[in-house]
Amino acid sequence: MSGTKRSENRQPKLPDSTDHAMEHLRQQHLMLDPKPRGELNALVMESMQTVTWKFWLVVILLGAVVLVGLFGAWGYLIAEGLGVAGVNRPSYWGVFLVNTVFWIGISHAGTFISAILRVFKAEFRRPFTRAAELMTSFGLVQAGLSVFMHMGRVWLSYWLFPIPNQRQLWPNFHSPLSWDLLAITTYLLASTMYLFLPLIPDLAMARDRSSGWRKNFYKILALGFRGTEGEWTHLRTALNIFAFAIIPVMFSVHTIVSWDFAAAMRPGWNSTIFGPYFVIGALHSGMGAVVIVLAIVRATMKHMQYFIRAEHFDAIGKLMLIISMGWAYFFFNDYMVQWYGGDKYTDYLLHWHEAGPLGWMWFAMLVVNIVIPWAVLWNKKWRSNPWVVALVGLLINVGMYFERYIIVPISLTINRMPFTWRLYQPGIEIPLSIGTLAFFILLYVIASKLIPIIPVWEVQEGQMAHSLKKFGRETVVTVSELE
């Protein structure tokens, strides 16, 4: 507290007040490189309204993949039964649940970046909160779809919802799957509202600067926002409440997903550390996915070089490094406790992980989740290169996919009845996984042309109201005086 006071009183000393140094700072920091309001709005509007033939090509290709890989293959799966998938006697759960856990993991990035960084007033979040929040909602859609693909009789899935009905049936709330359903639904609703709230002023901005069908579209979505003092006060209050309230929801959702496994009496699953281990894993893959998306958005959309800069990749890179260390810590904890427990079947399982036919996956997971982030992300120069950070993010996502694959089908091959031990081989799960990925990208690509992907008002707020503070040797842009 006193430390903050002192730094407030003392004028922060910039590295060098020559023009050259100021110019350098301006190039580095979006907050120190302000543009007039009208110009910022125009940049964002133009990036959104520029639709080239390349965009349509991508949309058509992705749409074709979604139609065939997702809906076509799913229809075939429903008509034929799960025999066309790879699930079998010991591995009753397979890639569908790997995908569920994976996409819920991806969805953690949005909340982490936009809620936690908002609460902690980390200013570098401003230009890409929306890009991350979109991932949350669209990722959860894929997670939900994967759950339904996994079910044997998906046409009866409404039996899992607590709807008053004449069948006199009620879902079993003892089952972790019921908790799961409630947690995912809550998170999807909360994150969609949290995506929509800060979008309202930008939609109003777009409404005032567009014509034709776009104008009607934004008019409906902007809910008549005019930017009066009262409206802004309400918006800020709502955002503040949401930002704090959604953080426990985010932690709970992946903890509850982990309970699907941890509450079961299976060697390798029955581990009390699974809750936090899954949450940190979700953040690990989520942050990795955010940098991939940001690097692609920056490279393909107009004017994004101005909004998304090396400083942002640098900042996320630091977070990725810390989260990678956290993941390594929890991984070691989980492994250590299971190994030390000395249970015979857990022992078989741990050997199966490392020395079984898919042992390469276990080692690859450790390399891409720990070794590569630690080797690359300590270096500011590499961290500031979008494509380097995006590549590390991609590798982390591959590693986290391996991790979930090891936890679900590989761990299921070993159980207490050695007579049933058998390998799992994915079948129709492969086109369906590709279809889900394509559906995620398709939703994202379409959204990038429909809603302002940069939260303009937040960037403007940061550029207008910031001040500089010195923490150690680092000069930090902050608007903490605003509230």
Add this chain to the structure above:
Amino acid sequence: MIDLNQVGAKGALVEAAEGKWGMVIDQDLCTGCQACVAACAMENNIPFVGEEDAGYGRSMHWMRIERFWEGEYPEVKMTPFQPTLCQQCGSAPCEPVCPAFATVHSAAEQLNLQVYNRCVGTRYCANNCPYQVRSFNWRDYERPAPLDNQFNPDVTVRRRGVMEKCTFCIQRIHRAQDQAKAEGREVVDGEFAPACAQACPAEAITFGRLDDPESLVSQLARQGNGVRLFEELGTQPRVTYLKGGA
């Protein structure tokens, strides 16, 4: 008046430790002939999944004969055959995890029931079963003629996407109980048997009331060389395996 000491975590009355119906399988007598497996499939309308699916771990037998060996080749020694079926746990891990109440406990018979019509196919029960004895309908399997003429009318035919498992031939239990009730008497020990016990040529399988200390199955279970699979997990299995007897 309910004795609160008898109320378990789920609010239901805790079952008597010995259970009601039980089975004893004498592994010293079992020859591994698979007659029980065939009889079970006939009795319970279990489909034939075909060679390919069976090889991939999708056989749907409610009962299987597990065989193992000890030692390294050529010094290999067979261990006794182990017929494995649903252990009808008193405290069953499959039951609480089902989100749709499709796998439930029968208070009257003290057995685990599978309500096929309620099952939506999450397969969580099968994952949580330490004995791996639940079978899933991976597809709608065809029955080649003339096998389509031998369905047992007392047992529901299941469709794809549904979990199923051994019921201790509950249709036979009910038939025996109805018969006894009509004649105004109790069911006599040994009056009826599940399909597997009936078919066993070596009489290795004995079925009966565990809560009746005079029944053959209770006496065999008590005779000293009985083992219950993974009893240490607290599942209260109702099947006792006899091995290494005199």
